[in-house]
Amino acid sequence: MDYYKEVEGKRVHDHRFGKNTMSTLARCIWVPCPVIIGAGPSGLAVAACLKERGIPSLILEKANCIASLWKLKTYDRLRLHLPKQFCELPFMPFPANFPTYPTKTQFVAYLESYKNSFGLDPVFNKTVVSAEFDDQCGFWRIKTLGLKQEETEYVSQWLIVATGENADEVVPRIDGMDDFGGPILHTSSYKSGLLFRGKDVLVVGCGNSGMEVSLDLCNSNARPSLVVRDSVHVLPQEMLGKSTFGLSMWLLKWFPVRLVDRFLLLVSRFMLGDTEKFGLHRPEFGPLELKNRSGKTPVLDVGTLAKIKSGNIKVCLGIKRITHRAVEFVDGKKENFDAIILATGYKSNVPQWLK
Incomplete structure (x- = not known):
């Protein structure tokens, strides 16, 4: 038939x-x-x-x-x-x-x-x-x-x-979002910092996208602030003349994950300094072990950390609420912003349609 x-x-x-x-x-x-x-x-x-x-x-x-x-x-x-x-x-x-x-x-x-x-x-x-x-x-x-x-x-x-893994945008609901008087956009809609020249912009999320968008805004003469709510591993993009990723993969052929993590963090501390001083607290587990446990990827620094150290990019704690033109943070501070960019990542949509 x-x-x-x-x-x-x-x-x-x-x-x-x-x-x-x-x-x-x-x-x-x-x-x-x-x-x-x-x-x-x-x-x-x-x-x-x-x-x-x-x-x-x-x-x-x-x-x-x-x-x-x-x-x-x-x-x-x-x-x-x-x-x-x-x-x-x-x-x-x-x-x-x-x-x-x-x-x-x-x-x-x-x-x-x-x-x-x-x-x-x-x-x-x-x-x-x-x-x-x-x-x-x-x-x-x-x-x-x-x-x-x-x-x-x-x-x-x-x-x-x-x-x-990056099919649908993750857009968190934050108290007062609907009352904000400026644009709120996800990084999926962000193209260039030139559109925000001279403006105070809050970037929510400190992954690779959030870090790089903050750098782009800074280089475009905007005034970015970066919300760092969770701990994060920041590693140099290259170590000892090799890419950090490539070096990690090579070391894992010979050594256990935790030993490789210790090496990566030691070299990162030497090259980048103590990121804790700038509000970037490292997680309990090393970068590779954390990736295996939770899927969270370390940030490979492409120049953002230098701007944070110089004060050109401000680091803020988590958001408590948003008002018409301002954002109140969990530490009680309140600052005015012209725009908010959500670097909050993506999620898979497979569970919605795969039976």
Whole structure:
């Protein structure tokens, strides 16, 4: 029996599909190869690896382009924080003339070239709303919505989720946010500090994005303040002439995590000084152990710490509440700001649709 017809028959008689579900799909497509969700670096890499083994695939992407996070939701000055050799995709190194830390534009160009080199052709503007394994027929049923809310179901034996950890913005609710008289934006909407020249800007979040946005604001003649609510590891981007990441990976081949952490912190103290003096308190666990335990990534300093030491970037404690033009902090201090930028990260949306 033709499987497409079998699927349609099940849909008509299956009580699980009522009037208000996707039983009224305009299209139901049988896919005789793996379906990959996400056309970012991971999705492209998986598709290329499959193709090298003679296995085709179908890539579904909710945006209108590949690498949508990099293209649409990153700031202009962004570079890879790790050396290019640690970020290249399978079978294709970065161009030799690219710098050690490629720019955002260079990385996107590399991904476009990768897609074209392997002849990958993602299906864009397809938002997955549900992916569920059907035990009765033994296949995945992947339901999507298009730009005009048209419904399509893809049916396949194999499903590969490559949407990454940074799908949806994390926007915290802070008391008084709705009363603030200036703009409040997530870093996904931030492009350049030039728009904030001469303004007092509060950056909420002290991860790599928060640190780098604060530096960008400072270099654009804005007056940034940085909210550091939790402890944080700040490491130099390079140690002993090598990238900190590369050196760490090499040391882990020979030594346990805690010993490598001690080495990293010792060298960091020598190169950066005591960050505690500037309101940047280190966590209880070392940077690598903390990453293993909680997934929290250490900050690789690209110049922000020097601006904090000089007083050009002020460090603030957690926020208690926001008023029309001011922010009150948990230590009782209150300061006026023209804008607030939320460097509060992203989260995966997979639990919302993967059944």
